[in-house]
Amino acid sequence: MSDFDLVIRGDVVEAHGIQLDGWIGVRDGKVVARGSGGQTGAPSARERIDARGMWVLPSVVDGQVHSGSQADQEGLGWASRAAAAGGVTVMVDIPYDDPEPVASRAQLSAKIAQVERDCHVEYADAGYEEAMQTRAAAGLGIPEMDAR
Numbered sequence: 001m002s003d004f005d006l007v008i009r010g011d012v013v014e015a016h017g018i019q020l021d022g023w024i025g026v027r028d029g030k031v032v033a034r035g036s037g038g039q040t041g042a043p044s045a046r047e048r049i050d051a052r053g054m055w056v057l058p059s060v061v062d063g064q065v066h067s068g069s070q071a072d073q074e075g076l077g078w079a080s081r082a083a084a085a086g087g088v089t090v091m092v093d094i095p096y097d098d099p100e101p102v103a104s105r106a107q108l109s110a111k112i113a114q115v116e117r118d119c120h121v122e123y124a125d126a127g128y129e130e131a132m133q134t135r136a137a138a139g140l141g142i143p144e145m146d147a148r
Helices: 075-085 105-118 125-137
Strands: 005-015 017-027 030-036 043-058 061-067 086-093 124-126
Touching: 005 030, 017 043, 061 075, 075 086, 075 105
Parallel strands: 005 043, 061 086, 086 124
Antiparallel strands: 005 017, 017 030
16 A cells, blocks of 8 residues: 555755755645655655656745735735635735835835735745845835844
């Protein structure tokens, strides 16, 4: 009898780095185990996928979400709940928030609190770094945001 329905070997992308020569084990359509050790350490499975030399993402990343772009729309809670229902585990928000984009430390702190309170999946904010790079290139600073 197999340990899993499926084992995928490769470089497993984790939240804090990449597990080289890792594996993920899938049972009943869900990732239930992760590990490393190549051929000798990978458990048995009915099906095996050899993805060595490739990244294995044990989840789905939605790289462009507009959860706050329009006032009185779904917002982070509903957007992240819908994402989770579709198998998405990370959503990257494009923060053109209505009524105004996140552009101050106070707005960023409020957004962080909203994410911590409302999100059902992992969250990344694509606009913050882009805004900081644009302001730096233009010789502008946002001193109140320096103490992140």
